[in-house]
Amino acid sequence: MNNYDWEKALYLSILDTPLAAWLSDFSVIIKDWKSRIHHAEQNKWEKQLKKFPRTEVTTQSFGDTVTIGSENDVSSNAQEHLRSVLKCYMPWRKGPFRLFDIDIDTEWRSDFKWQRIQHHIPDLKHKHVLDVGCGSGYHLFRMREAGANQILGIDPTTLFFYQFSIFKQYLRQENIHFLPVPLESLPATGAFDVVFCMGVLYHRHDPLTFLKMLKSQISKNGSLIIETLIIDGEPNEVLMPRERYAQMRNVYFIPSAEMLRLWLEKVGFKDVEMIEKNYTSTQEQRSTEWMTNHSLVDFLNPDNHKLTIEGYPAPLRATFVAST
């Protein structure tokens, strides 16, 4: 387990795949990333990572709760200590995870979303998959459960990279990797069978450019699964919050379903289909012991949960599948 090197593991993973053609790009990206500090806490996170128990895990399962190891794999002292170390990586947003029988109850029940979409997305068996904006990587493990052969998650949030790294150190043999960079940093590989992008589009001020970039990652006859905020509205309608939306800054275009379909077609996607639509519930997104800040309930109008605190329609999210 010592000296686990995620960079080398990624290279080894891609050497026999179409991604190998981009190895020089990946190596430049990683060299650049490693040359700078990206967050004030990064050194702490890096150091703590080395303090996790060095042990082999005897059990792992990537079901609704992504479960890695059991309490039997570590001493009870170690388990106790582990809980406090895991808290150093707060806030925990996407999950749930269970590590050595410690339950990490994340802000999001990301399993809910997976349950809603899993039977409507293309078969992932043996596929090469990219997840753009993968957060802690929860869905990467679900994609593995669904049979994907090679899985790459990217997310520029440094904390999420370290959250993922905690789990990955016990799963070295799994062909799941994480690059802590934004989509802009990747070359246009056209090498993935399936690209996921959930919860990102409304944060982009250039949605068409972003959709084009997603398309440039997908191979011929591949698929995009994209989830974003939408509004119930006419084909011509798009909501752009003046300041914040449900307290989030940096929210730009929230299109109607038809407008989003048009965007997807405009940049060249085919067979666009909405596979689920769902008002986010306060059961799915809420504060927990592992994410103690405000959460959805605080961002809705207390008198009318159909509106955000700013008076906009409450968060309605939909997932679309589209083909290249």
Add this chain to the structure above:
Amino acid sequence: MNNYDWEKALYLSILDTPLAAWLSDFSVIIKDWKSRIHHAEQNKWEKQLKKFPRTEVTTQSFGDTVTIGSENDVSSNAQEHLRSVLKCYMPWRKGPFRLFDIDIDTEWRSDFKWQRIQHHIPDLKHKHVLDVGCGSGYHLFRMREAGANQILGIDPTTLFFYQFSIFKQYLRQENIHFLPVPLESLPATGAFDVVFCMGVLYHRHDPLTFLKMLKSQISKNGSLIIETLIIDGEPNEVLMPRERYAQMRNVYFIPSAEMLRLWLEKVGFKDVEMIEKNYTSTQEQRSTEWMTNHSLVDFLNPDNHKLTIEGYPAPLRATFVAST
């Protein structure tokens, strides 16, 4: 007049202005531009440019018809020849111009637009002005008439650069310059008092990114004058043509006036004001001897000029002024 060099003239022009800080960027841009051929006809245009009469012009005026020289400045043989040379630079879109008493009747009566806005825009006297998407440069001359001290137009269309160059060779002393590049190529100078951008925004698939780029060119307490297609619609409305719009490809977001205002504010502009709104008439945009392709009348529904041939609302254009 021999060996007129627009590059040196531009450098001389900026050496004593805030733009001087960006001289290295400009020189790299121009070096790069000169290193490649941008259009199959470029060599022809370049060569023809050297065949224009070498003479001093005895008259010039930058009124509704931008007038340079008179027939007395050239022999009648030369004038005859000149007409056929000017036709090599067709299609002529923005004007009208009169060169040595030859009238160039362009597709657009760009003087109409100037008449509608000229009394509603900030005083240009002594100002440094940038015109993004300046076409043949017609409005650059009008800005000079209005007193601007230094005027730079940019437009990536190679033909327009050569159309402008025809006139500029007779106006070497005028502090008006043209860089044949898109806005993306410029560094964020923050050095212009006033930036114009007319007829460009709806061609961009990333309108917010583009508005930010425009803002990055404007100095503190400067102004943007932006003209674009809009729709008569609700604040939340934006039209995105599925394929073509009035036969134009590459038309993306056509917002309502309120949506455009919101965009401008979202990227940080203040005091946004719509100064004119106008359905384009077939008197303002039409085929002529100097632009013999189809024009507006062919792009409208023949039975209902309130609709484009594709069934969208007919072109409605508005101009906004906003401050930084």
Add this chain to the structure above:
Amino acid sequence: MNNYDWEKALYLSILDTPLAAWLSDFSVIIKDWKSRIHHAEQNKWEKQLKKFPRTEVTTQSFGDTVTIGSENDVSSNAQEHLRSVLKCYMPWRKGPFRLFDIDIDTEWRSDFKWQRIQHHIPDLKHKHVLDVGCGSGYHLFRMREAGANQILGIDPTTLFFYQFSIFKQYLRQENIHFLPVPLESLPATGAFDVVFCMGVLYHRHDPLTFLKMLKSQISKNGSLIIETLIIDGEPNEVLMPRERYAQMRNVYFIPSAEMLRLWLEKVGFKDVEMIEKNYTSTQEQRSTEWMTNHSLVDFLNPDNHKLTIEGYPAPLRATFVAST
């Protein structure tokens, strides 16, 4: 054997070594190399490479004659054909090789040189070795025979890369690699235990710069083995041929042994020792069936083999060992 990929093999080889830190540099170098054609015959060489018999070799030995496979590994038809294919890769300079029992009698008996130096160089067992100017790679195999663990040869001559590739395709399991680039292209790795550089220095017009570059490849307490032309002369003496030397263009500094020692010390080497000195004989360098151009005998004064045809002292070569 199909789809043998030397690039991936190199990456796999370095992933667990100090060179791994330079993987991004190597990948950029190779991407760049692959993006261009380097020689008019390159496509032919590349194509021919795919026509070699696809077979496993049952024997290999890296002694004085580097021997790969036997006639029993291929049909006699194939062997016949093979000889003519190998001739497409002429001239063969460094060897000798024996491939499927075809003897490639190269211009140089490079085994002579190896015999002179092999007992005077540092033990290569388990070492990481770089050979700068490795030609066809003959000595790379000898270094392997001597126990080196990882061996990289570099040489910018495209033909030599393909000569090496012929052998390498039958020796995929051997940790021997070839980068077809000059020393300038490598980053300063400081990662090799031993660096060889034989027959290069006199072709450099900047010998000190070159020695510094060699030093920058060697790890702490590592060794350089450098062979070059010298003159019998005083410490202050250096011969610089006015035009050609033994018909070679691009010969610059030919120092006395003491001058070379001073250069090595000047750039920071220690424990400089000359381990052999030898007038090149016409037995060691001569025309053969596999190199039909003129060779040494033609470059010497016919009446006095102590002089070159230009009147300079005949080629005297010496090998030095030095430490970092």
Add this chain to the structure above:
Amino acid sequence: MNNYDWEKALYLSILDTPLAAWLSDFSVIIKDWKSRIHHAEQNKWEKQLKKFPRTEVTTQSFGDTVTIGSENDVSSNAQEHLRSVLKCYMPWRKGPFRLFDIDIDTEWRSDFKWQRIQHHIPDLKHKHVLDVGCGSGYHLFRMREAGANQILGIDPTTLFFYQFSIFKQYLRQENIHFLPVPLESLPATGAFDVVFCMGVLYHRHDPLTFLKMLKSQISKNGSLIIETLIIDGEPNEVLMPRERYAQMRNVYFIPSAEMLRLWLEKVGFKDVEMIEKNYTSTQEQRSTEWMTNHSLVDFLNPDNHKLTIEGYPAPLRATFVAST
């Protein structure tokens, strides 16, 4: 005199010369130079520069003592203060200068060297001249006296740039410029009629590369004037000091005159001629009030001025002229 900008002055100077083609390169070089601090004292030097008297100089002459202004141009208080400010720019190596009647007695009597060569070098009248390693710029002024039309000095030593800037601020109309960079930074302009390089070659560990770079600056039928240390020796001889030479570090190749001639011819110069040779005297190079460190007399063997303190032959300098 306020806001004197050497960068703009340089651009203006080259806009109408063959150097104009390299303006983008110069602007990138200068932008890069300005983006960093090059010496711990640089800010002080920069600030002091603004404290020099703002006055017009009533006299200037570029004879043996380069003389700028007279005591009548400034108040006696100012003159007093000026002396102490000038001392902030010590050590003063090349001169002599006289500024507002303050004599700056520099370490080198650079006028001696000029006297030895001035009648043997090509006519500088109307020439474009480059001086590589120009120091404080003393010889730039002498070249102007000799009629050169445009003069550029380059030297990477930051102090020398500021010494030059002191004088240049009073000589804005003179077409003399200084770029504080090494020769490597310049593009190969081939644009200078005459290139000087005095006192640099022996500091280079790559003399042939350096001579090639010098050649790449010279136009067709242009001239090089190069001065360097030589030894009295045979054509094959070159002295390379083991450690220091006359206490200087970084001394590499000191060739015999014939060897230097060969180098010049080897890189393509023609008509090589030695125009002077001279053992440096302790009258020409010595400590003064303006350079209080050790000087030549301390670097020679006290018992035998024909040897350096290290036992090498004492400094013998020669100047060569060569043509392209």
